[in-house]
Each structure stands twice: as structure tokens, then as C-alpha cells.
Amino acid sequence: MAVSQQQLFCNPKIPFTGSLLGGLQEGKSIVVLGRILPKAGRFHVNLQCGSHSNADVALHFNPRYDGVATVVLNTFQNCSWNSEERKSDSFLLHDQPFILQILVTKETYKISVNGKHFMDYIHRIPFTKVDTITVDQMVELDFIAYQNPVVVPYKAVINGGLQPGKDIVIYGLPNLDSKMVVFNLRHRYGIALHHKSLFEENVVVRNTFENGTWGAEEKCGAVPFKKDQLFQVTISCNKEQFTVFVNGQQAHTYKHRFTKLEDIDVFEFYGDIQLFFVKT
Incomplete structure (x- = not known):
């Protein structure tokens, strides 16, 4: 199944405030890809009911690094904070990329970090009131996506087909027992x-x-993916070839054997992996 009704904020500047089109909906997820700055003391991601300074915050996700790495979760309502929930086994490390995924369910926000379940946060404010996301403090972001979850195997239509200059971008993570990654x-x-x-x-x-x-077949050694580690794949198309980049490094080239690029209109991805985001 392809991602539908996808909303994307690319390279947002910090502090960031963005509207979630249609508001939060059950079954959809927010995906935040970024990097924690080397000397970060803390940062936060808020799901809010409005964008004004005293807006209620349904979910305050707040990693802190002043001492033992801890994530603080809370709700801000009627101009005051509720009781905190804390978890100290943070997967969020200084100067490392991360993917934060928040899945909206009827009862909770299901929060995962780098493909691993982190915790559930029970709704204290109805999620239907949430229409804004904010991110601030010591972090830099590649993107924020609001989408239906990406499931494997994945298939999507490439609108208009391929053409020179077209890129396909994928973010994912091979499982620990992964045997293959295929697209x-x-x-x-x-x-x-x-x-x-x-x-x-x-x-x-x-x-x-x-x-x-x-x-x-064209074969070469050195699989460019590592098990249980985040990857970014970019498939770049030009007149002569496809070029595949993994985590910003050129991995392979493949000269076109099928040259009617505009007829290439479907992208597939499968294997023993988790997918977080695909842009076709």
C-alpha cells in the first residue's frame, strides 16, 4: 500500500511550528527525522491544540541530557503542566541521526525511536483537538512527515513516470535478522x-x-546497509543511468537497459525491513 494524504516539511528551521492538515487522525503517524546537536542539553517535540504561546499541549516529548539521559513526557492544559512521565533509557544520542515516530491510536500515542517501541502515552486531551506540531531547542531536522504508516511490502505509483533529474528517497531500517533489502x-x-x-x-x-x-546480472560485494541501523537511500535518474546513494555516499550505478523512462511508473520496496518514509 502506498502512502496517501502525505504532508511533508523539508529541512524545517528551529524553532519550528507547522499546521497538521485536517488535524490528528486515528491510524496516522508523525515521523520526525533529525540529529541532536553535539552539546544539546534538551529539545522537545510538541503536539498542540493551536499555535499560540499558551496553547494546550496534548503531548510534550522532551529528551534531556543534563545528567542521566531522560525523556520527559507531559501535557500542558489550562495554562499549567500535568504530572510528568519519565523514562531514562533514551535511544536518542548526541550527534546521531534519529527517527521519532508517533502513531495515533484511539487510547494512546504509540511512540517509537529508531524503529524500537519507546512507550505509550495515554491521551489526556482528545487527539482530535490537536492541529499543530512544534519543535524547538538543540536539534536540527531533515523533515517532518504526517502520513499513513508505511507498510512492507511497499508499492507506489510514480506520477508522470521517471525522467532525468527525478529522485526517489527512502528512509528505513533493516531488521536484526534481515536477509535482504530489495527495490x-x-x-x-x-x-x-x-x-x-x-x-x-x-x-x-x-x-x-x-x-x-x-x-x-551485475554483482558487487559490500552491502551498503547495516542491520538495525537507519538508512537513507536516494535513487537518482539521469539520461544514461540510475545512481544509488546510501546515507549520502554513492553506492552503485546502473546504465539504462530500458530507456523509455517515462514508462517507469511503479516503485516497489520489500525485504526484512521497517520503512518510515518514501518520496517518489
């Missing part, structure tokens, strides 16, 4: 690019499927 760029007649990373063999296979037949 395909498809057209109605076959697969223009099949890219398969096999962990046990430590090999990456690229190929094209056309007229019911696989072509000659």
Missing part, C-alpha cells in the same frame, strides 16, 4: 531496475526483467 523500478512490461542486497552473501545484485526474461 524495483517497474513498468507495465517488466522491471527496469531490480536492486537486491543479500546480507549473508554480502553481495548486491542489479538486473533488468524484460520480455519475460532476466538479463545478465
Whole structure:
């Protein structure tokens, strides 16, 4: 299933305030990708009922580093803070990228960090009143997305097909027991690019499927992914080839065998992985 009704804030500046279109809805998630600054004392992510300075805050997510790393969670209502909930086993480390995911359920916010469940926070204010997200203090952000959860296997339509200059961006995390990570760029007649990373063999296979037949494989060693570590994949298309970048480093190139780029209109991703965000 593809992500629908996706809202994206790219490289937002801190302090950040953004409206959540349609307000919070059950079953949707907020995904925050960023990096904690090296000397950060704390930062926070708030889900608010409005953007004014005294707005009620349904969820205050506040990692602190002045002593033992602790995350403080709370609700601000009627101009006063409620009782805090604290958890000291924070996965959020200085000068490291992180993905914070907040899934809205009927009873709670289900909070995960870097693909691992962190805690549930029971609603103290109805989530239907929340329409704003704010982020402030010692953090820098790559993006904030408000979306339906991304499920694996993943398939999405590439509107208008591929063309030179088009990039596809994926954020995810291979499971500890992951055996492979696979993505395909498809057209109605076959697969223009099949890219398969096999962990046990430590090999990456690229190929094209056309007229019911696989072509000659291109193989190389050194899988560019690490188990249980966040990755960013960018698939860049130009006139001659696809270039695959992993975590900002060029991993592979693949010369076009199928050259009608505009006919490549489906992107697939599957394997033993968690996906957090895909931009096609």
C-alpha cells in the first residue's frame, strides 16, 4: 500500500511550528527525522491544540541530557503542566541521526525511536483537538512527515513516470535478522531496475526483467546497509543511468537497459525491513 494524504516539511528551521492538515487522525503517524546537536542539553517535540504561546499541549516529548539521559513526557492544559512521565533509557544520542515516530491510536500515542517501541502515552486531551506540531531547542531536522504508516511490502505509483533529474528517497531500517533489502523500478512490461542486497552473501545484485526474461546480472560485494541501523537511500535518474546513494555516499550505478523512462511508473520496496518514509 502506498502512502496517501502525505504532508511533508523539508529541512524545517528551529524553532519550528507547522499546521497538521485536517488535524490528528486515528491510524496516522508523525515521523520526525533529525540529529541532536553535539552539546544539546534538551529539545522537545510538541503536539498542540493551536499555535499560540499558551496553547494546550496534548503531548510534550522532551529528551534531556543534563545528567542521566531522560525523556520527559507531559501535557500542558489550562495554562499549567500535568504530572510528568519519565523514562531514562533514551535511544536518542548526541550527534546521531534519529527517527521519532508517533502513531495515533484511539487510547494512546504509540511512540517509537529508531524503529524500537519507546512507550505509550495515554491521551489526556482528545487527539482530535490537536492541529499543530512544534519543535524547538538543540536539534536540527531533515523533515517532518504526517502520513499513513508505511507498510512492507511497499508499492507506489510514480506520477508522470521517471525522467532525468527525478529522485526517489527512502528512509528505513533493516531488521536484526534481515536477509535482504530489495527495490524495483517497474513498468507495465517488466522491471527496469531490480536492486537486491543479500546480507549473508554480502553481495548486491542489479538486473533488468524484460520480455519475460532476466538479463545478465551485475554483482558487487559490500552491502551498503547495516542491520538495525537507519538508512537513507536516494535513487537518482539521469539520461544514461540510475545512481544509488546510501546515507549520502554513492553506492552503485546502473546504465539504462530500458530507456523509455517515462514508462517507469511503479516503485516497489520489500525485504526484512521497517520503512518510515518514501518520496517518489
